[in-house]
Amino acid sequence: MKKKTKQKQKKMAYAVTHMLFAIIAVELFRKFVIKNNKIFPRYYILVAAIAGLIPDLDIAAYYILYFFGFTLEQIHRTFMHSAFIPLGLFLIGLFIYKTGIKSTKLRKRHLKLSTIFFIFAIGTIIHLILDMIYGSIPPLYPFIQTTIGLNLLYIFPKTLQELIPATIDGLLFLFWIMWMEFKLKIDNYF
Numbered sequence: 001m002k003k004k005t006k007q008k009q010k011k012m013a014y015a016v017t018h019m020l021f022a023i024i025a026v027e028l029f030r031k032f033v034i035k036n037n038k039i040f041p042r043y044y045i046l047v048a049a050i051a052g053l054i055p056d057l058d059i060a061a062y063y064i065l066y067f068f069g070f071t072l073e074q075i076h077r078t079f080m081h082s083a084f085i086p087l088g089l090f091l092i093g094l095f096i097y098k099t100g101i102k103s104t105k106l107r108k109r110h111l112k113l114s115t116i117f118f119i120f121a122i123g124t125i126i127h128l129i130l131d132m133i134y135g136s137i138p139p140l141y142p143f144i145q146t147t148i149g150l151n152l153l154y155i156f157p158k159t160l161q162e163l164i165p166a167t168i169d170g171l172l173f174l175f176w177i178m179w180m181e182f183k184l185k186i187d188n189y190f
């Protein structure tokens with residue numbers, strides 16, 4: 001791991017890669033650990049897809065903050081890419097779990113609000129790990145702004161730096177389509 005410059009932080013995994021990594025991780029957990037669709041309905045896969053995108057909500061925020069004079073570097077991979085985000089989501093999940101807060105709407109679908117927040121936390125962690133492999137993030141933002149990461153993309157020539165994330169995107173999507181076709185019945189999905 002090494003410190004990197006601001007401009008290097010810009011390299012990011014694609015949104016689809018983020019969603020698929022979170023989806024596949026949760027699906028494999030369901031298949032090999034939980035092994036029971038009743039206590040782990042596949043709606044949680046949808047939750048995982050959203051969870052995988054949470055840190056990049058800073059890009060959504062940037063569409064608004066742009067008009068207030070902010071630069072992308074000031075917003076993207078700052079507060080939303082800090083370890084405090086998954087920690088906060090986990091603590092909210094824990095609070096809901098401990099206090100027994102329930103949502104009848106979710107209960108009808110055999111979903112638990114606390115589990116949703118735990119998946120949000122896990123999906124966010126997976127996102128941050130991926131960003132740390134591709135590039136770097138500031139895990140202790142806003143207290144310490146130093147970024148850490150493997151910056152693996154930068155060991156490749158410039159043209160490949162664009163090509164590799166797109167290829168990984170495609171391969172993950174292919175894997176997911178095959179998984180749905182052969183391991184799950186697409187028709188019964190959800």
Ligand SMILES: [Zn+2]
Pocket residue numbers: 012055056081127131
């Ligand atoms: Zn990100």
